[in-house]
Amino acid sequence: MASTSEDPLSLGLDSLIDGEADDDVDAVTPADVLQQLTEAWQNEGAAPELLPHRFDVVDSVLSQIEGMDENLRMYGRNKSLKHDIHKMELDRIIYLNNSYLRRRLDKIENSAALLLEQDERRRRDGLEPKMSSNEQRYAEKYTQLQEDSFKRCVLDQLPVSLQKLELARLAPIANTDELVFAEALETCHGVSVPDPRDDGPGFEQIVVLEKESRTLIPYKSVQSFVYSGDMRLL
Amino acid sequence: MFIQEFRSQFYEIIKQKKHALVLVNLDVDAVCACKILLYLFECDHVKFSVLPVSGWKELRDTVEAHSDQNKMMVLINCGGTRSLIDTITPPDDVVFFIIDSHRPFDLDNVFDDERVKILAKREEIDDLNCPPMNEIYYPSDDESEEDGNSSDSAVERSPTKKRNRMADIEQRVAKKQRRARWNKQRGDHLWNYYENSWYSVSSALCMFELAHDLSKSTAELLWCAVVGVTSQYVDGLITDERYISTCVDRLRVHVKRFNHLADSQKNLVDRLRISFDKELALPLYRHWSLYSSMEHDPSIVCRLRLWTQKGARDMHHFLADLGLTLGDCQQLFSALSSEQRKDVVARLQTNSDKYKLTSTVFGSFIASAGYCNSFNAADFARALGVQLEVACTGESAESNFFSALSTMSAFLDTRQKRRNPKLVQCGIETCKTFLEAVVREVYVAINQNHVLPTGAFLLVYMSQGPDLRFFTGRHSIASFARFLLRAFVTASANKFNGRPLVVAVPLSGAYDxxxxxxxxxxxxxxxxDGHNKSFIGRAFDRVCDRSSVRVERDHFDSCLIRLKAEDRGRFFNALQAVLETVA
Amino acid sequence: MLGEQALNLIKELERNPDIIPPYNDDLMKRCIEEIKSLYQQNINSLAELNAGRVGAEHASLLQARHAAIERTKRCMLAYIYHRQQRLKRYRWDYGGVLPSTIKVCLCEAEVRWFHEYCKNLADFQSGLGESGSCGVDLTVNMEPPKSLFVQVMCVKDYDEFETSDGTRYLLKKNSLHSLPRQDCEHLIRQGILELV
Structure with missing residues (x-):
């Protein structure tokens, strides 16, 4: 197994990974992947609704975690401080990953049926679904479990016309009017915000958010930019 | 074997192991030493397990249970005074590191080069005056050689056989005489060596100096060391001179160092500041009223004979003489204004000679951090000592150990930047109740003549009562004993100045x-030699050897034993006989 | 009063916010009976209305009864839903095995739900990763890690415990240990160890 760095215990994430990962065509460094994961985790935590999945990042992080673990185990027998620091770093990455997945699972469990419907609509419109295939399976199974248990405990014992239940209607809808802190990674044109000068809905202003500017803004206005990656939530 | 290089011969070796096992005695000094050692382990990511042990039996059981997994054990304030290998019979591959302030060390431990390593500096080794090894352990080479000679000569069938036989007999007789002389000399050495027992430098201080060696010392660790040393002083285990010399020689330089750092960063109010200053020797006076504190101080109680009816009036006269108003004295000390406080302290200091009050003032350390009350090291040590021994209902001695450890940790905790002195304050409140119980018991013993002068020593049985729950361990019983002895000697006009005191406390529960x-x-x-040497432990040992009383010598301090109630008559008679030969 | 039984269901849950109270089969049955009787009454009233035997003001009675039915149904569904949420929390905190003390409080459907939920979660976890073979345990690392080792005190006797790097610990009551954080997380949650 080729290893690009000479001193496997030198500080720096790159040195923990085998060099072969860098031979891929679109060479993404481990530091990049970690940065993307951090961003995705932050966004997911701050957004009131489920964001499009970043399972590409998750998958590469998982494979890198495996590699790091293996390396640490190989060099881990001497009790140097570097080993401990690397282990801490590995633990932190695992935490980030798990927390990201847990946040998504929480949101999926809260409104599984609704999200499935939304994804169906997105697929029809030609957009990428928000949930990964794994998550979709989870959501479907979860919805089915809920329906089953409701039926068994309550609904089957009621008169037929009362047995209808639409889980999608009952699920809580994310409050997209919630204010969030957002940072623009690129200059964003066409961000519409409610106009403060006129009362009533429908009056909107179009603003331009410069790159690296930070604003407190309703989530609705920046939703599309977050999806596309031009803005990130803090 | 003695280890003088703590860092290379002890700490580095322990660091290499995957897992360190620390066995700790139940006293304040050990708690402080343990805290320092655990801090060092945490810095270096060494995994550890800490187990408190209260006596030899528990030590043996714990070692047995853990000797499969842990081949290196650290013993703090336990295990030094008896032959470890003989008493505990550990497996052959287990190595013990002993950090013990009890003296003298058992000679088997001193001369065991492979399995027992005692941490001690040069001065202490010299202080111990160990007899040389060849005068304690018979050199076995001579014997085998001589046997070989004699057997060789027996095989020879020469005409000089008869002459050889005469020479043989002479040789054997000479050898026997040499052996007998050697045995006598050995007996003398052992007698002199083991005659007294005493306490030497605090283990917490040793650990602190190790931390300093590793460049990991902090103000918090210094406070642990200070409390460890002060607890020895408060318990009367070390002499005044030794306490002062330790403070001046070994602690002052560190206090100066940390204070200098603190001063240069004036806006960090949260930093622990330790100062060394003259303090009143009144127990817990900062957290109590002066009046209450004086009521519980041995020197004032004995001077004014507060157990008599006249005593309370004398107290008022005394305060009036000092120029202190009753109102000031009965208020909480912390409620007085700072001028009043300084005034009171100054008056007590200047007038102490006039009233022949011994040690009204002593040099002590004060810790202050943030905006909470400052704590005197003596009060802190007392609070921890009481917390260790005064068992809350349903809790065992081991959980008391951990509550004391967590009290220390909570006070010093800098990780979360939240210092929590509440536990210490709880400890101080418990200590107040304890001191009140001590004073009550002393008054009862004096007024009802519970102290029996039995010839060579004074004997007192503690009576059953609700106060008995306070007196379960060495610190508590010894506090009571010292107070009582002083009061009794004063009450009987110094007649019994030269008699030791023996206190018997009835036990309940498992040891009913x-x-x-x-x-x-x-x-x-x-x-x-500048130590508080005691021959009581040795006297107890001799009594147990001579008579067949049922006694458990389980404690690490040899002055404390457990005696079966029915045998007490025989025991004390035998003790009388032993002590008469000494006196 | 209409809908009072259903309200009792919710009140029961509210009175015990931390635990899962026993499944109140009795109350559920009464709610269902109430719904059925209201429904029957509605059908009768509707028939009478249509037949013109009663005035139009009875329509509001119909509406009131229907509202009560909907409310009771909603309360019952909420009851089941909240119990499920608490069960879910249990899986995340303590693991996939239900102790018997909790099992007796659940109805059969809930037990089945719990097993299926655990299975679902396990499928999801094992499906992560490129090859699908490296599983992830999402129930560990719930807090951001502050250090590699944590100091824990053992509050109950546990016997021998081996950590991921092979060190064996003898966990006896009243002993202090320093353990790698991940290995002792589930023991902390079970209450055998306590963070110092």
Whole structure:
């Protein structure tokens, strides 16, 4: 197994990974992947609704975690401080990953049926679904479990016309009017915000958010930019 | 074997192991030493397990249970005074590191080069005056050689056989005489060596100096060391001179160092500041009213004979003489204004000679951090000591150990930047209740003549009552004993100045029908070589050897034993006989 | 009063916010009976209305009864839903095995739900990763890690415990240990160890 760095215990994430990962065509460094994961985790935590999945990042992080673990185990027998620091770093990455997945699972469990419907609509419109295939399976199974248990405990014992239940209607809808802190990674044109000068809905202003500017803004206005990656939530 | 290089011969070796096992005695000094050692382990990511042990039996059981997994054990304030290998019979591959302030060390431990390593500096080794090894352990080479010679000569069938036989007999007789002389000399050495027991430098201080060696010392660790040293002083285990010399020689330089750092960063109010200053020797006076504190101080109680009816009036006269108003004295000390406080302290200091009050003032350390009350090291040590021994209902001695450890940790905790002195304050409140119980018991013992002068020593049985729950361990019983001895000697006009005191406390629960017996030295004991040496432990040992009383010598301090109630008559008679030969 | 039984269901849950109270089969049955009787009454009233035997003001009675039915149904569904949420929390905190003390409080459907939920979660976890073979345990690392080792005190006797790097610990009551954080997380949650 080729290893690009000479001193496997030198500080720096790159040195923990085998060099072969860098031979891929679109060479993404481990530091990049970690940065993307951090961003995705932050966004997911701050957004009131489920964001499009970043399972590409998750998958590469998982494979890198495996590699790091293996390396640490190989060099881990001497009790140097570097080993401990690397282990801490590995633990932190695992935490980030798990927390990201847990946040998504929480949101999926809260409104599984609704999200499935939304994804169906997105697929029809030609957009990428928000949930990964794994998550979709989870959501479907979860919805089915809920329906089953409701039926068994309550609904089957009621008169037929009362047995209808639409889980999608009952699920809580994310409050997209919630204010969030957002940072623009690129200059964003066409961000519409409610106009403060006129009362009533429908009056909107179009603003331009410069790159690296930070604003407190309703989530609705920046939703599309977050999806596309031009803005990130803090 | 003695280890003088703590860092290379002890710490580095422990660091290499995957897992360190620390066995700790239940006293304040050990708690402080343990805290320092655990801090060092945490810095270096060494995994550890800490187990408190209260006596030899528990030590043996714990070692047995863990000797499969842990081949290196650290013993703090336990295990030094008896032959470890003989008493505990550990497996052959287990190595013990002993950090113990009890003296003298058992000679088997000193001369065991492979399995027992005692941490001690040069001065202490010299202080110990160990007899040389060849005068304690018979050199076995000579014997085998001589046997070989004699057997060789027996095989020879020469005409000189008869002459050889004469030479043989002469040789054997000479050898026997040499052996007998050697045995006598050995007996003398052992007698002199083991005659007294005493306490030497605090283990917490040793650990702190190790931390300093590793460049990991902090103000918090210094406070642990300070509390460890002060607890020895408060318990009367070390002499005044030794306490002062330790403070000045070994602690002052560190205090200066940390204070200098603190001063240069003035806006960090949260930093722990330790200062060394003259302090009143009144127990817990900062957290109590002056009046209450004086009521519980041995020197004032004895001077004014507060157990008599006249005593309370004398107290008022005394305060009036000092120029202190009753109102000031009965208020909480912390409620007085700072001028009043300084005034009170100054008056007590200047007038102490006039009233022949010994040690009203002593040099002590004060810790202050943030905006909470500052704590005197003596009060802190007392609070921890009481927390260790005064068992809350349903809790065992081990959980008391951990509550004391967590009290220390909570006070010092800098990780979360939240210092929590609440636990210490709880400890101080418990200590107040304890001191009140001590004073009550002393008054009862004096007024109802519970102290029996039985010839060579003074004997007192503690009576059953609700206060008995306070007196379960060495610190508590010894506090009571010292107070009582002083009061009794004062009450009987110094007649019994030279008699040791033996206290017997009835036990309950699992040890129902047994007594906890503690002996302390007479008041007029002179310091020998600057240590508070006690022959009580040795006396107890001799009594147990001579008579067949049922006694458990389980504690690490040899002055404290457990005696079966039915055998107490025989025990004390035998003790009388032993002590008469000494006196 | 209409809908009072259903309200009792919710009140029961509210009175015990931390635990899962026993499944109140009795109350559920009464709610269902109430719904059925209201429904029957509605059908009768509707028939009478249509037949013109009663005035139009009875329509509001119909509406009131229907509202009560909907409310009771909603309360019952909420009851089941909240119990499920608490069960879910249990899986995340303590693991996939239900102790018997909790099992007796659940109805059969809930037990089945719990097993299926655990299975679902396990499928999801094992499906992560490129090859699908490296599983992830999402129930560990719930807090951001502050250090590699944590100091824990053992509050109950546990016997021998081996950590991921092979060190064996003898966990006896009243002993202090320093353990790698991940290995002792589930023991902390079970209450055998306590963070110092």
């Amino acid at each position: 029908g047994w007594y906890e017996v503690l002996g302390i030295m007479p008041l007029n004991t002179a310091d020998m």
